[in-house]
Amino acid sequence: MRLFSYGLVRALVYGVIGLVAGMAVTMAVRAALGLAAWAAAPVSATGSIVGTLTFLWGVGAFTDWWSWARGAHAAEPPHHHRDGPEWPRYLNFDPNHRIIGVQYTVTSVIVMLTGGLLALTFRLELAQPGMQIMTTDTYNYLMSAHGIIMIAAILMGVGGMANFLIPMMIGAPDMAFPRVNALSYWIAVPGLIMVVSSLFTGGFDTGWTGYPPLGVKAPLGAQFFYLGVFVVGLSSIIGSVNYIVTIIKMRAPGMTWFRMPIFVWGMFATALIQLIATQFIGMAFLMVVLERLLGMGFFDPAKGGDVVLFQHIFWFYSHPAVYVFILPGLGVISELLPVFVRKPLFGYKWVALSSMFIALVGFLVWAHHMFATGLGMVLNNAFMVTTLLVAVPTGVKFFSWLATLWGGKITFETPMLFVLGSWVIFLIGGLSGPTNAFIATDLYVHDTYFVVAHFHHTMFGGFVFPFFAAIYYWFPKATGRMYSERLGKIHFWLMLVGFHLMTIAMFWIGLHGMRRRIADYDPTQGFGPWQTVTTTGAYLVGIGVTIFVINMIRSARRGEVAVPNPWRSMSPEWQLPSPPPDGNFETPPEVIGDPYDYGLAGASYVRVAAPSAAGH
Amino acid sequence: MAAHTAAHAAPRFNKLALNRLGLWLFMLSETMIFIILLVTRFVLFGTGMPEGIEVDQLLGLVITILLLASSISAYRAETAMAHGNRDAFQRNMLLTIIMGTVFLLAVVAWEWPLAPHHGLHLQEGFGIVFFAMTGMHAFHVLTGVLMLIIVYLNGRNGAYSPESYWGVEATVKYWHFVDLVWVFFYPALYLLN
Amino acid sequence: MRKLALPLALTVILSVVAVMWVQRATLTAAPAAAEAAAVDSLLRLEFYILAVFFVLCMVFFLYSLWAFRRRAGETGDGAHFHSHTGLEIAWTVVPVIIVVAMGYHGARVIADLKAVDVPKSADDLEVIVTGQQWSWTFEYPEQGVATTDLVLPSGRSVYFRLRAVDVIHSFWVPEFRLKMDTIPGKENVLRLTPNQVGEFKVRCAELCGTRHAYMESPVRVLEAADFQAWMDEEVKIANDPTKAGPKVAGQFGCIGCHSIDGSKLVGPTWKGLAGHDVSLADGSTVTADDDYLRESIVDPSAAIVEGYADNVMPRDFATRMTEKQIADVIAYIKTLK
């Protein structure tokens, strides 16, 4: 069967078989133990774990390790020959970082559309007070799924940018562990499927934070949510090992730490956070699943557990994670500004180190999400001060970007528009952070739409907009074709206007007492008109994103063939053909200057031997 | 594991150095799991042991010594391979596997069924952290033993040489890591009072 | 550089405008507690600083986009400069100073409020707040009164002890500003001083399931004298068995399932129950004495009445009801001959 030659198809078939088989075996074991054979929770739990493994087996993730374990020397992965079409590679277990980068990116966009669609649905309900089109339970399910699905989309997007860019930017042939790299992508897929399937298995009404005891009582969908996030977390961890090793060990000759492209610095800090923090959300969720399945009362005070302990473990990941969301995005901003301003990045060293500082201090602030749990004054104050300190390195970035703009020759192509847009949005998002950090004001705005507006600003400004900028900017690199500039600009303006309509109203009603995570609100508080504005804005964003999707699909198939270096960038990846051959550089590039010496006559960053036509 | 790009990588990158760094990072990440479990134990039950818990001190001591001893034999297996002494390698590997398996059985097949008689219940009280910690550790021991078996079998088929024995090194390092975790778990579960 | 003059001037002017706007705007819900003044003025202070930074950044940003745009026909690159140590130190150190000073100030504000993490003082009115899916109960332990509406005197500080039965909830009256979670297995405290007579709502601020959006209870702040009158009335009710029992039965929803007129609802009727024989689902018969009634309330599964299902009657009344309330409702049942 032709269809079966595509890893994805094989994986899905194997995955379903594994799911069913896992469930059947569990039921048989239960029956043998004298229990009722069917119990939805344990049966589906083992089923989905087995299904995840068979999914990976089906896609071919284990083939090489299996033959290694059986004593054979690992086979070289099949070399790709350029005669056939390239697209089947994207559906297979392919160890090439560029392919994996595109796989991650496309997955991220699909997942983001799913999460966005949920948001657009529940925004309709919120447009007016009273319940019009759904029950409060449905609202809670949609809202919770929206949160976690969007966050999963971010993690995929980060993986996409990291994989596509790191090796090319540092002049390496590929990642340090290509096979592990492919595994980190493919393991995320069943995780995402589980997270999304939570909606169809009963939903979960806990918000993305999944706090017990509510999370223990939530419907079966919660189990899929917890397990799915656990699996996606594994993907993050595996990926981060690769990024760190690659960055430390595989830089081109002459590329010292302070001569790396700035995006790589952002990714390095990000990977450190992912490596260390991700285990915490994994364990927190695993412990809840164990409480649900086996009754182990980690978080049940009646059994000697502690409710607040969960929140400490959870936020020890989830606060640093917000910097996982933004550091790559801020890296993209720093990376693109010099190119479109035609000027060096101002204060390179400080900008690079500020990422590290944000990552480090980010580990010391988690309890600012927990002021209302009654931690006691000493802890509260300590966390307030550390939280405020994060403003300093972030400010360094903003001021350095301003100085980069100063005196430039600025042009406004679509990627640059998105960079500038994210600058404004993230500024507002960041500046709304300290209000949450002060204990006295947080005890007022906590769990209101002020916080909702804060984090949509930071995530759109720190991830969504830079991600779009990156997609437009490196689109010619990935496809060899140019996107439509006109559609790109329409997309940008719709997003910018729509987004602000959406969030400015959120800030305002939040300050006036609109609680978050409520399906219906008290009409006497007068929030109705503002909510209508928010919904309108949301739909403008939705239209913008739809235009983006159309643009991408059309341009990838029939776009104009791109010139080799459309942005006149000095960065190594633009010295390669588009798309680059496997192994990237024929001979390692040599670093001979600083990365952003635009405006200095005769300056160049790397010397790359002219690549021959094919990779091998 | 030869990389896809080995043709390019061979002259420029020391694959062994990459592997080593990767393994260290992976173990750093895994360490967090055990830190979380330790923290959970201390947050829920303080630095002492709650009333009414009588863990089997003798068993605890014996399996701890066993696991530490297995670390020594694993180390000797690795150095044996480094010196090309295949017989010693096989012998020590086998010894390690046996000791690891006995440890695993002692925890899972012996101690767990007895635990409820010592006041340790899966669902409540100190039993929660007891089962969670020994369970998570046992899972790592299990993966370690499986790796050891694979390496042992591959070694018997002549897969490693003094010049190239990364598979042995990685497995043995991982085994030390698992043992080290137990060095922290043992007092937290058995000795504190 | 001469180019700096315009943006600097604009920054100053627009900062003043922004600060004046922040000063005048109604940023928050109308205040109704003494604590609101300090919270609101801290919020305003934060917004002044944030507004100035916002204006500074935006002015230079927009000015640069305009002044340094590539004009038609222009070629070549921008000015080549990398860094400026003085500037970089300045924009690191100035925010550090602001942040540390503000952190100190923020810590002072929350400490001076004496609202969280404080012991009860002698003249506080004590109220035990219990959150459960999806309603609130309020107990005044000193007076021995329990209600579902929160009634408070104006001008007296109230010491709330916050508890939860099932999942986390959060006790929040937006007009009183500060909120605090109610957490199973942990008691939190919050001290507030309502100072505006009026009607407000406690709004649960932590997602707690299906009806989280509707987990709101009325709050009435009364003049001290009116409050005393209300309290006297409540105390009277509480001490009058014929009134206390019906109130408890209404408050905990017993009469939703149990009729008092002999008709059959979800649960057996209370009419003529006390003192009579009840046949149970397991075939035995018991006499409905005080002990049986008590057991039926705190542990409904212990004895199932014939013709009714187990697991219908909530099993958490033991944790939610006080001893006195249980006694009251039993006394009430005994009056229903």
Ligand code: HEA
């Ligand atoms: C991309 C994600 C992202 C980012 C970057 C941030 C950045 C920050 N966040 Fe945010 N935050 C979230 C995502 C993010 N946050 C999410 C998702 C939640 C809600 C989770 C949930 O409950 O569901 C949340 C919630 C949240 C809370 C808890 C609110 C509550 O629930 O009560 C707090 C409290 O302190 C907080 C603070 C901050 C601060 C101080 C920063 C700082 O890092 C911001 C620093 C930046 C600036 C300050 C702007 C630039 C600086 C200057 C121009 C210099 C001058 C400025 C000064 C001197 C002030 N955030």
Ligand code: HEA
């Ligand atoms: C990256 C993260 C991200 C992004 C991009 C968004 C995007 C959006 N978010 Fe989301 N949001 C979160 C992360 C994010 N959100 C998180 C973490 C929460 C917290 C959840 C919790 O409390 O637990 C949250 C909560 C949240 C709330 C609060 C709910 C509540 O508290 O009750 C609201 C309310 O308005 C909201 C709205 C929106 C809207 C309207 C968008 C819009 O921008 C969406 C725009 C639409 C699209 C991007 C998709 C367009 C698609 C189409 C038009 C269909 C085309 C389809 C195909 C081609 C297949 N979000």
Ligand code: CUA
């Ligand atoms: Cu109770 Cu929300």
Ligand SMILES: [Cu+2]
């Ligand atoms: Cu945070």
